[in-house]
Amino acid sequence: MGPRNSGKGHDKHNFKGQKALKFPLPLAMWDFGHCNPNACSGKRLERLGCIRNLRIGQKFKGVVVTPNGKSPVSPADREIFDNGGASVVECSWAKIDEIPFSRIGGRCERLLPYLVATNPINYGRPWRLNCAEALAACMYIVGYKDEARLLMENFKWGHAFFDVNEELLDIYASCKDSDDIQQKQKQYLEDMEESYREQRTTDFGDIWTQGNLNHKPIAVSNDTSSSSSDSESIEETNLAEETTNTREDSEQIANEPTEEDDDLWRNIVRMKLKA
Numbered sequence: 001m002g003p004r005n006s007g008k009g010h011d012k013h014n015f016k017g018q019k020a021l022k023f024p025l026p027l028a029m030w031d032f033g034h035c036n037p038n039a040c041s042g043k044r045l046e047r048l049g050c051i052r053n054l055r056i057g058q059k060f061k062g063v064v065v066t067p068n069g070k071s072p073v074s075p076a077d078r079e080i081f082d083n084g085g086a087s088v089v090e091c092s093w094a095k096i097d098e099i100p101f102s103r104i105g106g107r108c109e110r111l112l113p114y115l116v117a118t119n120p121i122n123y124g125r126p127w128r129l130n131c132a133e134a135l136a137a138c139m140y141i142v143g144y145k146d147e148a149r150l151l152m153e154n155f156k157w158g159h160a161f162f163d164v165n166e167e168l169l170d171i172y173a174s175c176k177d178s179d180d181i182q183q184k185q186k187q188y189l190e191d192m193e194e195s196y197r198e199q200r201t202t203d204f205g206d207i208w209t210q211g212n213l214n215h216k217p218i219a220v221s222n223d224t225s226s227s228s229s230d231s232e233s234i235e236e237t238n239l240a241e242e243t244t245n246t247r248e249d250s251e252q253i254a255n256e257p258t259e260e261d262d263d264l265w266r267n268i269v270r271m272k273l274k275a
């Protein structure tokens with residue numbers, strides 16, 4: 001489904017001297033061309049006329065959603081968003097080391113708080129959102145909830161992002177600033193970890209009634225087949241392999257857990273998705 005213009009009051013957001021985009025808020029990206037055009041959410045948004053390209057060396061005056069940020073985006077960034085929109089860095093997670101962060105970015109560089117990817121490549125993986133998810137999360141948190149949903153309507157799996165993250169997104173959107181978000185995020189993660197550990201204790205208690213479970217695989221509910229039937233899906237498997245083979249990049253995102261934690265968190269997410 002193509003983007004709809006959700007209407008009033010957004011004309012002022014179109015960039016001066018730029019062709020009006022087919023999305024009501026100004027979105028932009030630095031595209032490093034790492035990803036297959038058929039599998040890349042940023043390129044898809046570009047094809048649909050929802051996002052514009054930035055040059056390397058060009059700074060962005062709105063909110064820059066980037067692993068190079070130091071604090072999470074929050075409702076306190078609303079004014080900056082209104083003055084310039086939001087941008088992302090379209091690149092492969094595997095090649096994030098190669099990004100010349102000093103030549104891109106802007107004055108408002110932000111991380112995203114804990115959220116779970118639902119795109120077919122990184123489904124169920126915390127922190128590692130694709131460009132469309134990252135822009136939608138930023139819009140939602142600063143208060144453009146309808147526009148965030150509108151953007152994700154361009155992806156077959158887009159609704160899942162809100163199915164999985166809505167509770168958290170609403171918590172973040174109701175925060176005052178990034179400190180508040182960090183506090184709420186910490187509390188949320190601690191609660192989730194605790195309920196996961198409790199659940200595991202219960203499962204362990206039950207284990208004696210289930211015979212030998214050695215090597216029994218964990219039931220994983222991250223089947224992407226149902227969501228990978230759109231045109232982007234053909235190359236996604238390759239990209240997924242590329243991504244999972246380069247886990248050493250995980251420390252690139254300040255809040256991202258270590259590889260051990262990553263497994264823990266994926267299990268927690270699975271538990272939550274099954275609940």
Ligand SMILES: C[S@@+](CC[C@H](N)C(=O)[O-])C[C@H]1O[C@@H](n2cnc3c(N)ncnc32)[C@H](O)[C@@H]1O
Pocket residue numbers: 035039040041042065066067068069087088089090091092093110111112113127128129130131132134253
């Ligand atoms: C690394 S690219 C991967 C793009 C992917 N190939 C796609 O199809 O969209 C994702 C971009 O989204 C933003 N992003 C995603 N998760 C983020 C997070 N946790 N914190 C900050 N930025 C994030 C960053 O701009 C990042 O460079």
